[in-house]
Amino acid sequence: MSGGGRFAGVSGATVQRSRELGREMVLSRVRRLRSMALPIVQSAVAAGLAWVIATDVFHHKQAFFAPIAVVLCIGVGLGRRLRRVAELVVGVSVGIGVGDLLVSAIGTGAWQIALVVALAMTVSVFLDGGALITLQAGSSAVLVATLLPPGGHGGVNRMLDAFIGGLVGLATVVLLPGDPPGITRSHGQRIFAELAAALSGAAEAHTRRDAELAERSLSRARSTQQTIDDFRAALAAATEIAAFSPLRRRRRRRLGRYSTAAVPLDHALRNARVLLRRTVAAIHAGEPVPEPVLTALDELAGAAVLLGRELADGQEPVRSAGKLRETAVLLDLSQSAAPSGHSAHVVFAQTRSLTVDLLEATGLDHESALAVLPPPPAAEPGLGAQPGSDGAESTDSGTTDPRDDH
Structure with a gap:
């Protein structure tokens, strides 16, 4: 391609990106106005x-x-x-x-x-x-x-x-409190969607050996902390309104489920960022990840979407909990084909950790969630624990990007 053609391509991509950013800015302001109306x-x-x-x-x-x-x-x-x-x-x-x-x-x-x-x-x-x-x-x-x-x-x-x-x-x-539970539900749906996108993005990047896709997914996942902060603020406001407002007291049980899921969701997003960062490293290093792990990541993405839907509908998260138990079986199968290489090991470990996080989000306590998973591999030297993990997961201690822990 000639120099002019390359510059034309770059210019076209820049214009398209500028249009997308402008459109997103306008939509963001419209959403903000709608929420404040x-x-x-x-x-x-x-x-x-x-x-x-x-x-x-x-x-x-x-x-x-x-x-x-x-x-x-x-x-x-x-x-x-x-x-x-x-x-x-x-x-x-x-x-x-x-x-x-x-x-x-x-x-x-x-x-x-x-x-x-x-x-x-x-x-x-x-x-x-x-x-x-x-x-x-x-x-x-x-x-x-x-x-x-x-x-x-x-x-x-x-x-x-x-x-x-x-x-x-x-x-x-x-x-006249408006609809704080509705705002909480909206923020919660966004979190579950972002978590699902991160997990499915990691699985697809490994399947295609596409480091650029993994980096894009990581960049998107790193921008989610404000979303989780907004969710927790909205949840606190909605819980308080439900306690005082006679018009919102019937929402207490639904808000209680969101309260149960809030901290595990925060842990899950952090673990997803670590997983994506090690996905990039594993692809660059040529370290393959066993197929059952990739299938488990896709299943976790589906479970996250299902859990978000159940919470939004005010249902007990029974189906999502069942789907997560099925994912634990895949992790058991993946241990027979242990990944080679440090980054691939971390991807596997973070997948376990994410399963624990989502099980806790359905209402299980930490010990019960751990009991669903198969025992971790015996030899995983140097792997430290993540928040909400089962003790075997790694953040590659000492080298983790600070953005992955925010």
Whole structure:
């Protein structure tokens, strides 16, 4: 191929890649907007309601702290613990109260602002000590001392406005929580899909002896940590909402299954990254992996998809557990054709570890999951244990890429 042809090919690939990245960016932002649509509506409606309560029911003039507290509470309440929402309400109220009382007595100015902030933060630390309550108390005190000088008995009213807004925000989060279990399910499905893609990618790369495919699969797997972090944050929020909201209590059992699977899934993704890294090394070194191991990887990918579907449907993961037990039989068969070479050994060991992880994700404890597998090969010198492993798996200690452990 001529130089011009090569450059044209590279340019075309670059343009295509840029288009794909642009499309993915737009889709990502649309998904983000869709996920935040309900909170935006909740914040808007609740802010108006808080204003009506503060002005029409309590007859407060300029009750702007009520809608401000609503927006802050609902915004923090999404994906965070309700304790944080309560901390925010207390912080706002402390800052407003201290600020109003002091500024009424000493006026405004540089040293007055410094004193107001110091005292507001001191009171908040004495009451709780949390970072959010302290910061919110300080910032609210600044607002009162600079932009909103007190007059008359406004201090108590402003503090009450903050409580009104906070209570309306809390009520909105608890009584109209949206669908945190649905968000958890969506994140969970994405994790299972990524895990399945990593495992099937490893099997295909070994079958085709395609190091480039293995590297692409590894690169994709390394980008999944944010997905698991988002899943765990959504799960924490959904579990808390289910505990407080009467509209979501029936989801507790389903969320409990996701809670059981969360840590093993994290381990499985980490082990999959290690497996893919050693897959690249094994292919470059010409180390073959026994066919039963590759079949087991494909079976694990199918079991991951099935487990994700069962959890999403609110079912006990019976079928996926059965499929994983069948995979354990394949691992027993593969020991009769032990892999040659260090990297191939690690691939085999990580496949065992992944089987344990997924069995634990179905609800088995660690010992019960280990009991499903055949005993590990007797001689695997230098192989260390991975989180969620059966004690025989390796991360190639000392040389593991840090990205594979995140």
